[in-house]
Amino acid sequence: MRIYLTGAKTRVGLPGFSLMEMLIVTALFSILVLVMAQTFSSFNLLHRKIANRSVLNQDARFITEMVVRAARNNPLSYSSPYSARETELRLVAPTGLRIIFKQSDIGQAECDDLPAVRCLLLSTDGGASWTPVSGKNISVERFYVYVRPSVSPFELINGAYQNDVQPFVTLDLSLRYMASNPKEQDTLQVQTTVSSRVYLR
Template identity: 45%
Template sequence: MTGDKHYARPFGFRAHGRGFTVMELLVVVLIFALGSLAVSATYINFTRLHRRAANAEALGEELRFVMELLVRAARNNTVEYPSLPGALSLPLEQLDLKNTAGGTTSFTKLPSTDPACAGLGADCLALSFDGGATWTPVSGKNIQIDRFDVYVTPRKNPFQSVGLSYDNDIQPRITFVIDARHLAKSPREIPSLSLQTTVSSRVYLR
């Protein structure tokens, strides 16, 4: 028809331009949020594992130092026994050792509220050279000592004679049992460790 103009529409050309719908934008935002959440969770878990590993290493070093101190003291001193026929009531919460000069070395667990544990933020293992009048902590900051038990064999003094005989002929042996944790803000970053060792005294008084 005269006056009518018809144009060929290029291939792929759309009559009306079309952008993203709200639903499509929401899907994209949701995918991005899920990806960010997954990355953040992975980073947080990795950080927690790293801190837990560092705390576990620090806890192991602290307990090795404590055990070495206990073993050295037990080997070079004698257990302070009650006079016969008295016997030790096990487990001991406080270990008293006597040296050849008559001095006393003591170990015990003290609560975090005790002045000896001030600034450590945890129950500590403490050492005394004056029979318990004053205490010095031997465990470090944030090292929570949950258990400190001492078992002594024999329970009765093998060095005190009754008449011309002795109660037993057993060389004293001491077993230490320690349960401890490294305290942290997150429960997932708190490692725990249990140690037990037995040592014989090198001092023989008979």
């Protein structure tokens, strides 16, 4: 048996990558993967935010239509004068009971929602019972009502009416979708004015 011993030889020009080239390629690949992952995450976040905005739009449209319809078809309750800006809307139903829209307190039991949520409540029996109008995970950040005139134009005092203005209501509403991720939350503001179609003179 023959054994051949050869000395160490340096081979130059063989195909392959050097250590530095491998490090650069690995770094570029890592950066590319990171960018792709970040882009995917951003698109997912945007998709969820658009979905939340859609829910918010539907809820705002529902609340606005309900309040506008009620204010248009029922006379305003002037049992007490209205201030410049109110946080509840008081109407009189055909039964004589008051219809009341108001913003709840934070975490109020009637909302049956997240602890930080304030919902919009409706009472059709003068405040004896309340029903939430706004949807799940929708927080009513602002519910302002501006009523004009502030005193009834249909009440005779000393043989004369207080004013000749047909009652109208301006609603200022702000809603927030309370997503678990703060980046997915969205806010929507709505303002509209409606005149009462009830003529009592």
